[in-house]
Amino acid sequence: MGILSDLFQHMGLGFSVALTPVNLLFCFIGVTLGTIIGALPGLGSVTGVAILLPLTFGMDPTTAIIMLAGIYYGVMYGGTISSILLNTPGDAAVVVSAIEGYPMARQGRAGAAFSMNALASFAGGTFGTIMLTAAAPAFAHAALRFGPPEYFSLMILGMASLIGLAGSNPIKGLIMTAFGFLLATVGVDAGRGVLRFTYDSVYMMTGINFLPVAIGMFGMGEVLYQMEDVVDLDILKTKIRLKTLLPTMADWVRSRMAIVRGSIIGFLVGVLPGAGATIASFLAYATEVKMTKHPEDIGKGAIEGLAAPEAANNAAAAGALVPMMTLGVPGSGTTAVLLGAFMMYGLQPGPLLFKDHPKLAWGLIASMYIGNVMLVILNTVFIPVFVCVLKMPQAILMPLILVLTVVGSYTLGNNMMDVGVMVIFGVIGYIAKKFNYPAAPLILGLVLGPITEVNFVRSASLAQGDLTIFFTRPLSLALLLGALLSLVFPLIKILFVRIRGLRR
Amino acid sequence: MYFKKGFRTGLISLAMVLVFAGFACAETIEFVVPWSAGGGSDTMARFLVKSIRDNKLTDADFVVANKPGGNGQIGSAYVVNKKGRDNVWMTLSSGQISVPLAGLGKIKATDFTALAQIAGDVNLLVVSKDSPFKSVADVAKAAKANPGKLNVGGSATAAEDHICTYLLGKATGTKMNYTAFSGGGEVMSNLLGGHIDVAWANPNECIGQVKGGLARMLAVTTEDRLALLPDVPSFKELGYNMVFWQVRGVHGPPNMSKESIAWSVDLLKKATETDTWQKEYLTGKVLTSRFIPGADYTKVIKENEEMFREALGSMGLLKE
Structure with missing residues (x-):
């Protein structure tokens, strides 16, 4: 009881801070800027927060932190816009969203993709914030x-799931993964x-x-591919109606879990x-590839493959605040940049943050609930505008994407x-696209490669070269067993099917 | 028609003259930080600009540009290429002195125009709250009992923390096992999680955890105790012969003009005397006030380079 009433008291304090007109205004400014920064390829949440940090000097610290945090989770919503529209990820955390989101847009289902993004992001962000409110220190x-x-x-567990990303041709997927790993050694x-x-x-x-x-493989690669044969897609000429903007019932059922x-x-x-x-969204996507009931759709606009990483990157943004605020x-x-901002104030x-500055800590958390509501409205209202971008003639849109890929990678x-x-x-x-080699495994290899290597080297260093450290620590062992299971499970499934076939 | 064309050309030239005149009046200094946003050098640069702006020390404007990567070498290469330019500054921290000595880049700290050291940073030996180690003597005893087994964590290879581990080993006559992490945040989470036995940290990287009772400071690398941390003994007073200061300074591109050097040094001096700098930055982030301009600063860099060369040589990491 005591804990619960404490929680209500804290949240009451938090909302009393977050709901003041000034804080509401700056929360709105933050999430709007975040959406825009996210949508621009190259400008991600790290750069966005770092650039806007000096502008907050002189502001009340609580207001400033509410705005900067708004930029952070706003990027998770906005980044997906360019992933879906342009196949050019706006931020590292939304790279995987392009894999299913862009094909959906090409099929004329951009509206459904955007709605799903907004809703999955909202669900993930709110779930993350609830966990942050309820159990931050324990986590x-x-x-x-x-x-x-x-x-x-x-x-290793993530990579074991990666095998599923290979799609119809596992050998080609493995080649691309290996290529990604090789690139990671540079x-x-x-x-x-x-x-x-x-x-x-x-x-x-x-x-x-x-x-x-990622910007090259997805964005520019796609432009070059389209240039072979510039045709205006008829499906994109369809009138914008509310029905085409919302996901279908079947989409919901597929994406719920x-x-x-x-x-x-x-x-x-x-x-x-x-x-x-970033890692969170990749692992969520890899899990979905394993779990989906429609493996034939993967890479061709499977909506659950968009919903999972979107929920994940927003939940992760809230999760990342846990160690920062409590430890x-x-x-x-x-x-890390936000931590610097705290110290600047x-x-x-x-x-001691929750004890010494309860108004700021709980105000920030309360503002995240409000910010997520603002974002879901903001991102839903503008869906028709985003979809209109796709109605642009290809001869104009494609060069525009090219410019964005160059500017984005420079930034x-x-x-x-x-x-x-x-x-x-x-x-x-x-x-790669011409010869049907999937791009996703290469990117995943390049993302997971360095982290895998650096942690292998550190583990070996901590254990003075004794590699049994991976098996003697229970948590590590459990994860490795999970990896083994996820590798062997499909084989067992195949085996069962064969045995059953033989019996008949 | 001819007249119209002439008129237009005239307008354009006039506009261009105005634009250039504007640039000449309010000069913009590009302040390069060869590390990512949010780190120690970045924070220093942003506080320096804040000190200059808030106290209206000059009309010139400053733009902080992060050019991270390659252990500071990418930003350094950018500034070296601005040879002879007067409107570029760059932050320097000790890592940029030691990294080229370890063969991780060609651009040395001495390749730039040294303007001034504007702060001194130190290292602290830290343990988590559950650690059996209550003093440096406990650490030394454990290291002696298990040579090469005591795990020390720090950020980066061949930079400050790595060298401090070597210096501590030398001072205590022991050998410890150093593991590099990327950044102070990772070091602290591995210390708190019990994955390493002791860690090196700058005061501002660990003060939050120490105040919150999650970690303890065992000793500081200065000659005497720090005024801001009166309860933490120095290695020197505990009888260990080790002193380590981390340099934080500002440099210009090679061949900067004499006037610009004088202007910059003067501005840096004024900025470091402001309340913004002294209270918000130095006191707030537990750094030590220190202003060493021009030739004396060059000497500091050279001394540091010598010290790093000797240490890296003994560690088998010197690759010049």
């Missing part, structure tokens, strides 16, 4: 049990700082950033200090190297 302390061996095993190695494949170039030392690769799974995976992965919304350690790249996130790190990488992978993406 934060549990997440600390994740050390390098556990991260390594989690990545740069300074994690253990001893050895230079690999850098050819004396300082730019190569950082390694190949996966965002320009995907949203639940995505929200849970997203929150849990988001809480982990060593993984953020003072960032849960993702953006929360003379606030110290950590165990990532303010250097031309990323543009070069984007162009090269645009060509590779085109060739």
